Amino acid sequence: MENRMELRFDALPQNEAFARVVIAAFAVQLCPTLPEMADIKTAVSEAVTNAIIHGYRGEGGTVTMTADFGERKMLTISIHDDGCGIRDVEAAMQPFYSTGDGAERSGMGFCVMQTFMDAVEVDSVPGEGTTVTLRKYILGEAGLHRERMLDEIG
Amino acid sequence: MTVWPYQEAVTVVIGGELDHCSAPQVRQQLDDLLLDESIVHVVLDLENLTFMDSSGIGVLLGRLRKLAARGGSLSVKGMQPSVEKLFRLSGLDRVIGIADGRKGGRA
Ligand SMILES: Nc1ncnc2c1ncn2[C@@H]1O[C@H](COP(=O)(O)OP(=O)(O)OP(=O)(O)O)[C@@H](O)[C@H]1O
Ligand SMILES: [Mg+2]
Numbered sequence: 203m204e205n206r207m208e209l210r211f212d213a214l215p216q217n218e219a220f221a222r223v224v225i226a227a228f229a230v231q232l233c234p235t236l237p238e239m240a241d242i243k244t245a246v247s248e249a250v251t252n253a254i255i256h257g258y259r260g261e262g263g264t265v266t267m268t269a270d271f272g273e274r275k276m277l278t279i280s281i282h283d284d285g286c287g288i289r290d291v292e293a294a295m296q297p298f299y300s301t302g303d304g305a306e307r308s309g310m311g312f313c314v315m316q317t318f319m320d321a322v323e324v325d326s327v328p329g330e331g332t333t334v335t336l337r338k339y340i341l342g343e344a345g346l347h348r349e350r351m352l353d354e355i356g
Numbered sequence: 357m358t359v360w361p362y363q364e365a366v367t368v369v370i371g372g373e374l375d376h377c378s379a380p381q382v383r384q385q386l387d388d389l390l391l392d393e394s395i396v397h398v399v400l401d402l403e404n405l406t407f408m409d410s411s412g413i414g415v416l417l418g419r420l421r422k423l424a425a426r427g428g429s430l431s432v433k434g435m436q437p438s439v440e441k442l443f444r445l446s447g448l449d450r451v452i453g454i455a456d457g458r459k460g461g462r463a
Contacts, residue, residue, distance in 0.1 A: 215377035222407070240438035247409040251376045306383070306414035310446050314410055317445055
């Protein structure tokens with residue numbers, strides 16, 4: 203089975219939870235485990251929040267989230283904003299790097315995305331916008347068996 | 357949010373989802389509580405917290421800073437596995453105690 207979705211929404215904080223609910227409802231078709239689902243929701247929340255607070259600097263705009271998967275249960279999610287863009291992507295992805303000084307930002311967003319997903323790509327053009335692409339191979343119950351086995355081996 | 361004193365530590369229950377959208381309200385409620393200078397040790401009961409992202413890390417670290425400045429401490433208890441994963445990934449477990457003396461999340 204293959205499937206694709208696209209969602210466009212205003213860059214408002216209340217849409218962070220909305221985007222999480224939508225991606226969960228889409229991803230459930232791949233039968234992820236609860237931990238896998240939590241990982242996906244958290245990574246999406248990071249990217250959407252970044253689009254709203256950094257990309258659009260809290261001044262609003264439109265965020266686009268697309269997602270698709272194919273036979274191989276590889277979930278691909280893209281979060282796009284037409285905001286300010288990132289001048290130095292490599293620096294921005296370093297743990298603890300944050301331009302949100304004063305707003306109690308920890309600079310952990312990209313680090314969370316990288317840990318919770320299998321791959322994170324950032325395409326950004328200063329002054330034009332940013333697209334963050336998140337990929338995760340959904341193992342489902344098989345992943346739980348694998349983890350249990352690895353635990354037993356030690 | 358429910359607040360009640362437990363010995364000299366104050367326990368605060370935070371439920372629901374802690375993200376960039378809900379952070380200002382949670383931050384404000386905790387800071388209102390911390391206006392009382394006699395409160396130095398705070399335990400956050402996160403049993404009903406179903407979601408947290410990096411915005412929550414910022415809220416926790418900000419409150420820890422305030423409490424540490426008055427010689428106090430911040431700890432958490434009852435974390436769900438997904439919240440605990442983020443908590444450990446971001447290294448919060450090195451500065452914020454886990455008050456339920458439990459290693460690893462509940463199933
Ligand atoms: N969509 C975006 N548009 C413009 N800049 C961005 C975008 N996403 C991230 N950035 C930049 O990358 C930096 C790092 O992002 P990251 O999510 O890792 O940390 P943060 O958002 O600053 O803090 P945290 O996520 O821990 O609250 C941001 O501070 C910002 O400068
Ligand atoms: Mg962020």
